[in-house]
Amino acid sequence: MREYLMVLLVAAITTYAATNLVRRLALAVGAVTPVRARDVHSVPIPRLGGVAMFVGFAAAVLVGSRLPFLGDLFATSQEIYGVLIGAAVISLLGAIDDVRELDWLTKLAGQVIAAGAMAYFGVQLWSLPVAGVTVLPGPVLVTITIIIVVVSTNAVNFVDGLDGLAAGVVFISAGAFFAWAYLVSRDFNPPNVFTTATFITAALMGCCLGFLPHNFHPARLFMGDAGALLLGLLLAAATISMTGSVDPSSSAATTSALAAVALPVAIMALPILDMGLAVVRRTRRGQVPWKPDAHHLHHQMLKIGHSHRRAVALLYLWAALIAVGAVSFAFFPPLATWAVIGVVLVLAAVLTWHPGSSRRTL
DSSP states (O other): OHHHHHHHHHHHHHHHHHHHHHHHHHHHHHHOOOOOTTOOOOOEEEHHHHHHHHHHHHHHHHHTTTTTHHHHHHHHHHHHHHHHHHHHHHHHHHHHHSSSSHHHHHHHHHHHHHHHHHHHHTOOSBOOOSSBBOOOHHHHHHHHHHHHHHHHHHHHHHOSSSSOOOOOOOOHHHHHHHHHHHHHHTTTSSOOOOOHHHHHHHHHHHHHHHHHHHHSSSOOOHHHHHHHHHHHHHHHHHHHHHHHOTTTSSSTTHHHHHHHHHHHHHHHHHHHHHHHHHHHHHHHOOTTTTTOOSSSHHHHHHHTTTOOOHHHHHHHHHHHHHHHHHHHHHTSHHHHHHHHHHHHHHHHHHHHHHHHHHHOOO
C-alpha cells in the first residue's frame, strides 16, 4: 500500500505544480472558454488543465517503474506503457480541441486510435467473466475494448459542466474501483495486489487530487477536453485490465465474476446516466447526440435552487452512494449494506430535492 500512496502523491504534487504552468500556456495560446449560453461561469476561463494531469500521470509512471514491487509489474508487462501512450494520444487530441475546436468525427477517430494503442500493448479484454469464462474472437474483444474506451471518455466529457465536478466524481469512482481491485487481487492465485488496474486508479486519484484545488469553484482553470478525455480513458483502462484478469475459480468467484462486469458500470453510473439522458433528449428533439445543451444533471441541480458548490457536493454524494455502495456488496453482508445504502439514499434525496435542507446541512 505504501507504494500506491507514493504513486498517488507523486501524481498529485506534479499535477498541482504543472497546473500553474499550463494555465499560463492556455492564456498564451488562446485556449480560453468563452461565456456561452449553456455555461454557468460568468467570465472567460482558460482550459487545457488535462495537460497538467497527463504530466502528473507520466510522473507517476516514471516513479512507479522504479519502485521495488511495482517495478516488477513494469518488467513483466507492457500494459502501463500502453496506457501511457494511449493517454498521450488522447491528451494531445483534447489539447488540440481546446485550442481550436475539432469536429466530432476527428475526435472519435482519435479516441479509437488511443484505444487501439492500448489494445496493442495488451490493455484489452481477453475474455469475459460471464458463465465462467467466455472467450470471444479476438477482433470482437478488441472492438468491445474500443467501445468501452469511447463510452467512458465521452461520459466523463458530458459530466464536466461545473467547477470541480468531473475531477471529483472521477476521484470517487477511481477510489471505489481501487478498493475493489486491491481487495479482490488478494484472492488471485497466487495473491498479488500489484496490478495494472490498481496502479492506474492510484495515479488517477492523484491527478484528480492535484487538479481540484485549481478547479473547485471558482475555478482558475478548466480541464478541457484534454482532461475529460484523459480521465475517461484511464478509468476505462483500469476497468478493462481488471475485468480481463478476474479468475472465476478464485475464492472470491461468487462475487468477482459478476462484479467484474457490474461494478465498472455502477462506479461510472453518474456520468453514463448523464450521457444516456443527453443522447435520448437530443435525438428526441431531432438533434445530433453530440450537440451541447443546458439540460445536464448539473444544470438541473442549479434549476432546483442549489448553489454551484452545493450542486457539486450533492453530485459527489450521489456518485459515492452508487460507487461505494456497489463495491460494498462484494465485501459486506447484503442486509447491512442495503440498510446503510437506504439511509444515505434518503439523505441524498432530501438534500437534493429540498434545497433548504441542503443549505442548512452543507
